[in-house]
Amino acid sequence: MGVTTLLLSAALAGPALAAGPATGGHSGDGHVATRRAIEAAVRAGVPGVTATAKDAHGTWSTTAGVGDLGTGRPRSTADRYRVGSITKSFVSTVLLQLEAEGRLSLDDTVDTWLPGVVRGHGHDGRRITVRQLLNHTSGIYSYTADDDFGRAYFTKDGFFAHRYDTLTPPDLVAIAMKHKPDFAPGTSWNYSNTNYVVAGMVIEKVTGHSYATEITRRIISPLHLTATSLPGTRVTVPRPSSRAYSKFEDPAGPSYDVTHLNPSIASAAGEMISNSADLDRFYSALLRGKLLPPQQLKEMKTTVKIDGAPNTRYGLGLMDTTLTCGVHVWGHDGGIHGSASSAVTTADGRHALALNFNGDWAGDTNAVINGEFC
Template identity: 60%
Template sequence: MTGRPRSVDDRFRIASITKTFVATVLLQQEAEGRIGLDDKVERWLPGVVRGNGNDGRRISVRQLLNHTSGIYDYTDDPGHLKKYVRAPGFLRHRYDAVTPDLAVRTALSHRPGFEPGARYGYSNTNYVLAALIMEKAGGRSYEDEVRTRIIEPLGLHGTVLPGRSVDVPEPSSRAYSTLGTDPGARKIYDVTRQNASQSWGDGDIISTAADLNRFFSALIRGELLPAEQLAEMKTTVAHPQNPAYRYGLGIATFKAACGVWLWGNDGGWIGSFSQAVTTEDGRHTLALNLNGDWSVPDSAGTDLLKAEFCSPAGS
């Protein structure tokens, strides 16, 4: 660790906040009549979601976006964790380039967790499939769709779709991880450099706090979606263990300690935790990144949200 303070202009891996960008593009495509939220996955990806009880003929695009598909989360696969997340596998394979197909194949080697539509169950695989459908519906790459529909119109100059790059563009800080060892372990690894293709439409975007604030404020104010599609995005399903948290289409709403309801998303990746939230009117936003992953992200996020939105200075 260098001990140098971080910059307000730092870029960082936003992980699952990427999902909000993906859902926004798909909802734009729906508004254009290119795709329907109730289209079945099979229509767009014929034969892809089959086997071990998985069936794309029974799963809708909407169920991918609100995590009610039941499809297994490929990042929970023991082999994936051993090779790409934990030491020593990460250290050996951190620069490997992978394709979205690998994530899908890994997920489909497992049975689904529940019947499509039965309940909420978070799965990164949902957004790998959603990004593949986005490409089919738009006729362009996932990267081109997000760049031309969101990044360029909003002037998000610090936001990058990294592809197979292993670097975080400057200015940026380092990212540190225990790589799945005991949280009390003394060994902390610099994990800043890692091939971004090991995540994709489920979590590969690199951005800044300022860009995330601009994006979520614009989104919730209706600058990116027509009213009908924004209402679809904000139609939520319950979290089975947390009544103060509900998930829509690529965005969540949750209650701060003082009872204020916020819209936003968060994301954890190797060596990093990020969160971006806004009030209902889009006027008060907060984006943050922690460049270490051995503390409890939810606790850190909750404390910061409380200070920002619940204190007299923040209200």
């Protein structure tokens, strides 16, 4: 995975390795390579890792490193964490459910539901479909690529000055509309967080409820995802949880605690909080057809090429990655301040893995995924 998360660079030094015990229904011998990859991430500089896998043998969880650099408290297998762009799979699922109910078509234009919202500097919502939002072929500029936004939220000084700002979805879209589109709709692919902010706005227009309300009603509650929430403007992470750390512009510099932030800057593109067990349950249910009819699941798994990523293709809020051993896994990854996560499952939904690093500058989630499935 790793295509859509923030870029992780290797740290020069990290905390001493502290591996937590494995727990679950069997000895964990089948997860030796997974554990080694997790321990390697901590040696590379990640403060701590938590992971849970579910397969035919049962559920297996493990941790390594620390959840709090100040106290040395270890990570917990039950840790809740910010999952970033994994939120996109939930948003896409809701829109596909609405399509199955006949309440919209993925081939509706954005302007069908949000007239005039996507307009400016060449952007035109009359030429962009909901499907193109979900598979990132819309050409809409990503607001997170805006230089002013980057200085305000992704630099050390900017973050600590603006970490509690509230931004609305229209605010985020307006930032994107100051720029030209990346390309004409449907002619290429580029990952744009604006696509999913707009998708969340479409959900609200169609249903009369926020995307958070619809995700909760349609996915979180039926699947009993008790650790999963959409915090809106709440700046804290529910317990149990670890601290989250960033080095911002200097991967060789000190680590800063960035646990508290207003996730409205991510909106429907990445505000969600969850834990590894819940993410395993969600992706397993999704791929096993528990959340979508066959036609909509087929649409979700219809992928497009990602330039520069020959082993990964993008569907509708869902990535198909071919691992080093040829196994295909479906899922998503996500990065937000102090947090890098991945959650994947096999096509039959019977073998799932979700993991989180509580640092955003080091480590390799791909290695952990390959360790588990290869």
